[in-house]
Amino acid sequence: MNRLAPVLASLALILLGAHALRLGRPGVSAACLGLLVLAWRSEGGRKGEPGRGASWVRWALLAVLAVGAVVWTQTAADLIRFRLDAGLPWFRLAAIMSGVCLLNLCALAVLLAAPGRRRYSGDAEYGFFRAAIFLLVAALLFVSEIKTPFPILLLERYLPGWGGLEIFALALYAQWVAGRMIAPRAARKIRPRIWGLFSVVFFLQLGLGLLGLDRMLMTGTLHLPVPALIVGGPIFRAGGWFMLILYLSTVLLVGPAWCSHLCYVGAWDDAASRLGPKRPVSGFLDRRFLGLRITFLARAATLVLTVAVALGLRLAGVPGLTAVWAAAAFGLGGVAAMGLLSRRSGSMVHCSAYCPIGLVGNLLGRLLPWRVRMNGQCTRCGVCATACRYGALLPEDIEAGRPGLSCTLCGDCVGVCAHGAMGYRFPGLRADTARLTFLALVVTLHAVFLGVARV
Template identity: 50%
Template sequence: MASDLPESRRPRGAFWSVTVPCLLSFALLAAHAVRSGDWGMAAAWGVMAGLSCTSLAWARLVAMAALFGGGLFWASTGVDLVRFRMAFGMDWLRLAAIMAAVTGLAMAAWWRLAGEAGRQRHHLGTDTAWPRAVAFLLAAGLLWLARQRTASIVLLLSDRFLPGSGPLQIVLAGVYAAWVAGLLLDPVRARKARPRLWALFSAVFFGQLALGLLGAHRLLMTGALHLPVPALILAGPLFRGEGLFMLVLFGVSVLLLGPAWCSHLCYIGAWDDACSRLRGAAAKKGGQGVKPRKGRGPAPLPRWAVALRWCLAATVFAAAWAMGRAGVPVGVAATAAGLFGLAGVAVMAGLSSRRGMMVHCTAFCPMGAVGNLLGRIAPWRLRVGPGCTRCGACLAVCRYNALDARRLEAGRPALSCTLCRDCIGACRHGAMRLTLPGVSPAVAWRAFAVLAAVLHAVFLNVARM
């Protein structure tokens, strides 16, 4: 593999023969964007030029895609300009030669990157190059499409504060998605990275909300405030009969990742996760007030908690629909929703922190129940293989009340499993695995990690109140 080559065996002229053509091609594309007045696109091409200067294998693949797209752009633009000049009887040969030259430069740069010299020049992380490149392209592509399709609102914050800078934010979001994918692709690193990335998402979400309340109204999605209570994702539309943006985001994530909304994307769930980890932190420090129990890991919830969860979800959604049909004032409904949200925070602080279990997410949150139920539509499944030794390592890290001795014997977790995959990273015997019909567990793991990274990056850039 190119990544195993010693420095002395790598081609010394790779920078001049591989990187310089890329820099020239991206510089010409940036210059065209500047000439057109699109400085955001010019900055985006500048980021691509920077990626082509790195030794990252995934950056090579992304640069190849960008150069190929740039070549097609030059070819299409050249044809249009030549046709225009021919239609008006103007000289077009010199223009055609110039456009053919810049098109040829872009394709030549692509060719050099695609060859052995390009692979040796970009030699770092070849084992995860394709998944991370796909994460970049999917995240950037989805944000570009969303920016083009949302005419009623300015979706990206960069466009709100610096009009025209959207392309730069999109490319940077793609770079971020590739970085996140690199973390989530490693089972061991993913166990530590997931809660931190999740906490970052929650901090950005609520930070924008706080600044919006303090007067920075451009940080709000529509300028109209909505309570950040997860139950309102469904209860709000049931009450109002409209307002489906967050519900659509929730539905898309469930269709793509199953119940992983509750372990990767829920802006409140990160709080419950942090509270549930306080018990372990206090135990390590010898803190007082930590309820001792036999064994390791979170304290399982009683079976009646599962029934309570479904009854609570049915009650909340039925009440929202009934209040809407009965014409209950918005202020009264908002007060009820706010009190419900505060009750959820109390559950986190009072129960999750003491049991080491995410009690709010597994026994209180109505949207968690919806996510677990609808998540069965998605093809992802967590399975316990025959290599399980019942060592209990997975039980020590499961905070969703999804694993116990009975579930290990059955070979599958409970419905409350959110595919956080912490158990897979903790299993030293390779018994825990994520499955997807038609592919190996290794491929399933990579596909899930890429989708999780893409949704995280996209939601981080668009999910606001």
């Protein structure tokens, strides 16, 4: 009985893969084979006990086979209707398609029953969480692929029909990342690594595209990858709102976490700050000016400057090349802030005191319910402040029991708190559920951006 679930699931996946191949989607067929391999993969059991598959694989198989049941029902109806309209025999076809549907339903039933639960019981506590991320990434990328008028996935551009394989790989990667970020302390180490990976992939694609591999670039107008241009670019061009809409959509989902998980330049500032002191230097981040943080005023100034310069250049009819040079100068100023200030202070000066997009994210984030808060177990030890590179946990913030305006929900403070006092908050959810929900959102967005975010 231990093998019944993977046997039936494998047969159902083989038939689904063959159907996808017939429709000219070899990538989907390859994804079905990938799931088949996962269906048979086992974690080592104790001596004399059978191995167990991962719980998330069972949930993923259930979802895929449920979709398969719909596909087979619709396909059977279409084929029978075609034969009836053509005056051809249809009974044998109906019997064959009924058998295929029955096999798919049997596989679903066994996975739902006790044999399926026993066979896939590894890491059962977080199985649904990891499967949800796998399926969400796959669904978002699949919709992006079929709704976009041009091939948005790189593999689809080079090997038409194989985009399904890239979707499967990114979904598999997402659930793997999520599984390793469940523990807050581990998440603190992994977040900058996957963030850096996204930045490397983003700029590698840009570099290859500029060297002549046009398919590495997005279809449309090429622009400098400077975060300030997310606002300034559309104002200057009076169009090209895609990046601004994408940014605002992300902020509506995860607040200012765009700055600490998804910004292609922010990863540079993070890396620069980690080259400096392990404990961020207070310095100018603690100073006040007119009762407001100087970091807020600095970013407000760069935001006003970005909007004013973009609008002024547009009204003056300045050529696009001149605007590009102005944007490049602003971007180089940010790089200088990383190298000269972030590296020396151990704080992310570019993101917390220079980048106007960061301020937009922080302000809009205040309208959303996602928060990081301290509970009554906080001892005011200040260890969380040593992990925060955004200057969001100054002494008065700790005393107030919540990070300041520059918080980007990165979660580093949650990972270092030995008292379990720091945590994510969302109305109606327990702290642990709120953190897992937030983690699911940011990891899903990370994987989706890894697949589609290009210049």
